[in-house]
Amino acid sequence: MELRHIHAFIAVAEELHFGRAAERLHVAQPPLSQQIKQLERELGVELFHRTTRSVRLTDSGHAFLLHARRVVHEIEEAELAAKAAGTGQYGRVRVGFAGASSRFLLPQLAQGVITSYPNIELLLHGQLYANAAQEALVRGDIDIGFVRLPFVLPGLSYRPIEDEELICVVPADHPLAQKETVEVSDLAQEPFISFPRGAGSTLRAITHRVCWDHGFAPKIVQEAPDSYTIQALVAAGRGVTLTLSSTIHVKQPGVAYLRFSGGVPNFQSALAWRTDNASAAVASVIQVADAIMPSPADIIERDGNWQLNPDE
Numbered sequence: 001m002e003l004r005h006i007h008a009f010i011a012v013a014e015e016l017h018f019g020r021a022a023e024r025l026h027v028a029q030p031p032l033s034q035q036i037k038q039l040e041r042e043l044g045v046e047l048f049h050r051t052t053r054s055v056r057l058t059d060s061g062h063a064f065l066l067h068a069r070r071v072v073h074e075i076e077e078a079e080l081a082a083k084a085a086g087t088g089q090y091g092r093v094r095v096g097f098a099g100a101s102s103r104f105l106l107p108q109l110a111q112g113v114i115t116s117y118p119n120i121e122l123l124l125h126g127q128l129y130a131n132a133a134q135e136a137l138v139r140g141d142i143d144i145g146f147v148r149l150p151f152v153l154p155g156l157s158y159r160p161i162e163d164e165e166l167i168c169v170v171p172a173d174h175p176l177a178q179k180e181t182v183e184v185s186d187l188a189q190e191p192f193i194s195f196p197r198g199a200g201s202t203l204r205a206i207t208h209r210v211c212w213d214h215g216f217a218p219k220i221v222q223e224a225p226d227s228y229t230i231q232a233l234v235a236a237g238r239g240v241t242l243t244l245s246s247t248i249h250v251k252q253p254g255v256a257y258l259r260f261s262g263g264v265p266n267f268q269s270a271l272a273w274r275t276d277n278a279s280a281a282v283a284s285v286i287q288v289a290d291a292i293m294p295s296p297a298d299i300i301e302r303d304g305n306w307q308l309n310p311d312e
Helices: 004-014 018-026 027-044 059-085 105-116 130-139 202-213 227-235 244-251 281-290
Strands: 048-050 056-057 091-096 120-125 144-149 156-164 164-170 189-193 219-223 240-244 255-260 267-274
Touching: 004 018, 004 027, 004 059, 018 027, 056 059, 091 105, 091 130, 091 281, 105 120, 105 281, 120 281, 130 144, 130 156, 130 202, 130 267, 144 156, 144 281, 156 244, 156 281, 164 227, 164 244, 189 202, 189 227, 189 240, 202 240, 227 240, 227 244, 227 255, 240 244, 267 281
Parallel strands: 091 120, 091 144, 189 219
Antiparallel strands: 048 056, 144 267, 156 267, 164 240, 164 255
């Protein structure tokens, strides 16, 4: 069965006249009649009742017409998709994100893509910590990831989108909660709640590095999978935690958010993608991000000093 046979059938079915159908298709009537006969032989059924005065669809013809139109429509859609994909107007883009830290930026990106490229579908992969997202990018499991600088991997490109400040979270009744700012050293004897070890969390790596830089190792007494749960455990008095300003919208009752007086680095959230990714759809999504997302003025130097130790 060839596509030309299907087009011939649809023309005759809609015109119910071989002469008019032939004119519509810009072919002679005898070849058109032959194509319909070939199609009927292929299917093993009659598609039309033919008399000298009229042409009518058989029951088989009516049944076949519905699917024939669907086939033609799908082929037309496939042709449009193939042509549009090369211009970045069509396709699927897999996006990895962690959760709380991308709560505001992810909807901005999704809305921008819907507005500019309605035929690009974003496939969202949640609960993917920043460094785990980078590893997924390297493996090719996702196309774009929400990550955190200056943690970087070779072969990836980065687009900073938000400055982030390190914040201390303590129970509301903790003695430190009454202070305007705290020193990292104030936390030396405190129990910590953190993200799971080995899960690819930059925040866990940041906690370890900042504490080590101030002369102590954080005593992690409990792990939890997300910022919401971690801060709930802080409110319950289980310990303290470090978080970033992009997550304080959680607004967990029973905790106090404290700024550090100094001695801690700043960070940036960013979008990352494989430098060698040739997808026009991915390029279009990055273009949308450039147009609608904030762009921090100062890009952190990526000198490798903050590379994640997978054993932390």
